Amino acid sequence: AGSNDRVSLGFIGVANRGGQLMKAFAEHQDCSPDYLCDVDSKTLEKAAKQTGGSPKTTADYRKVIDDDSIDAIVIATPDHWHAIQCISGCAAGKDVYVEKPLAVTIHEGRAMVDAARKYDRIVQVGTHRRSSGLYQELSQRIQNGLLGKVCMSRAFRLSNMAPDGIGRRPAMTPPEHLDWDMWLGPRAQRPYQDNIAPYKFRWWQDYSSQMGNWGVHYLDAIRWCIGEEAPSSVCAMGGQFAIDDDRTIPDTMEVTFQFPSGRLAVFGQYETSGNPMMPTGEIELRGTLGTAYVSERTYEIIPERRGQFATEHPMAKPEKGTEDSSNHHLTSNHARNFLDCMRSRRQPNADVEIGHRSTTFCHLANISLKLGRRLQWDADAERFVGDDDANAMLHYEYRKPWKLPV
Template sequence: MRLIQGSPNEKVRLAIIGCGGIGRHHYNVFTSQAGTMCEVVAIADPYRKQIDEFQAMAKRSFDAYSDYRRTLERKDIDAVIVATPDHWHARITIDACEAGKHVYVEKPASHNVVEGLAMVNAAREHKRVVMVGLQQRSGEHFQEAVEIVRSGKLGKITMVHCWNMDNESPNGIGNPPDSDPPPGLDWDMWLGPAPKRPYNPNRCLYHFRWFWDYAGGKVTDWGVHLIDIAVWAMGEHNPLEVSASGGKFALRDNRETPDTVECLFRFKDWLLIYSHRAANAFPANGRGYGTMFFGTNGSLFVDRGGLQVHPEKERIPAYQRGGSPQSEPHAVNFLRAIREGVPLACDILTGVRSTIVPLLGNIAYRTGRTIRWDAQKAQIIGDKEANALLARNWRAPWGIPKRYIQPVG
């Protein structure tokens, strides 16, 4: 069943909300690889410099807005790409669904668990195509890795390890003082649902990732990509218990998120570990990042560059292959879902489920104790302090409508 009006050859008209590096990446992907299927007609960002640089990169001008809601008012726009900081993902996605737009939202799906649940329920209520930018799911070699894991060739898998190892020491992102916002930045609009804070250069643009008001550090920023592959392959997305330990031990900067952290997720009969170091880049398992499955017959490593199977005692053959495109087929899949109704490689329910796992890791880290997750009730069992971190106090007028806040399992 077609989901937009017109002929099968009609282009999907897009607006890109968020004109920074990720928004520009999506412009290039959607227009170069899927250009026959779509057209970008509008952009939005509360920082005029980002709009100007976006248009210079694209070598053309667009209808440009400082308030994303102007794009949603337009009847000629079919879908939006949400390439904003994490704290805006839910509200923009919900507003877009209510306005009848389809949505491609960047990872992690949401800033917190409750917002993720609301996104799923808004997409369901308004029957919109909502895709999450966990694009590794569209890579053929990632799909093959999942098939190998599920085939049983690796034997009984008891542990999966995901990791990101970097070295930003000693000064990290530095310690710039608070200041007035730069000309052309609507700082109040940029903050949106987040608490009112003085402007600081590190709280804006790329480095927002390292502040709890807007994101979840490396655990959700990159960890979600790796954890997504783990839970997809293993066929489970709801950990029973989650613990985490770490801290800001080495970096002398003003970030809030840890520079060293280990998260442990216990499932029914296997463990998932996520490790991050920001002050030592020595690789784990020979790689700076990746996902590795450990089975009784062998181990499988996968990252964006390819996959490798390492046998245990020659129980299975060794195997390796190179990588495959991911962003481009993900974009095509989104457009085909709108035009033709094909299944999404990563729909909003799938993306939210994968996002909840690292979000729970951050809650365990911030509370300093093991938490137990009840997915059916969308609650942490017997822990009032931890449950408070499932949501946030939204700054008016950017709250989430209560009717969308329901468990999704």
């Protein structure tokens, strides 16, 4: 640990989310941002100023990993970097806070879980709702039967990006302050475009997807509330129907997951229309006794109505609740939980296995969409049942010399 028993942190990727994480960790006195890394030197300079101190800086994350004075790393790079950086950190004896979605393939996610266990490391994934008191209580109550059997859950990413979305841009010379080759890392060499980085990698399948980016927040919350680890089948539909841009993901997509216990969950990514899908909240959980609408800060329970031939029996009671929990507040709680677990060596609220299982939903959806068919999933073996094409998509070949550390 650093001086005065403070946890010495290395931040890797310090732009949008990395900056937010630096603020969240800065609220806790028992840690300090001692090393910052970003492939963009302007971003790095700005982040170093944000600390008000004089942290070490580098464009090469391996320097942070090799620095013995750093206790833990906080990863907020684009998704295709998470696995290599997280596993290298674990192998070097560092604890890791890694942003969601955990990885870009199911194989990477499992390798991250294995590394955390092999090297006995704390790995917290950035699904910050896991550190919300409101969600913790509600998920418990729903699992205990508050809503009856929840057979249907839904959540949506809604944003009308018509007509131009992220635009169409030509191949460009990367800005001087950016190391583009290091940005691409394990992904294929390709020309830079300013609608890929910064931030817009979300609309490119190679680096992320909106299914991964937003889907993981909501599917994690849904599966937590209904007490499910994995679906047994998945079917996605969608395409680029209205937005004329360079994206390699759909602008309209809907996926249905079926669970072995007899339930469905739906996630919709509608980037061609933004009107709300629900009276309130971000996720809807529809049970036989009541429906819950839940967001980061609120929940509302609406009692069920008696349908055809139903006997008279007590329904859930109407209820509303709020918690002062913005993204920033929950992220600060999540950082606190990580720091506490570093000391206690207990599993954090969003342990890497939880993050891996939740991220898997997103990969299953993307693979089903790509193949254009419903797929059966064996969650124990982490393989598709009887589908070689789908199993071939559990990972991809890294660009040399990058490989997953062991």
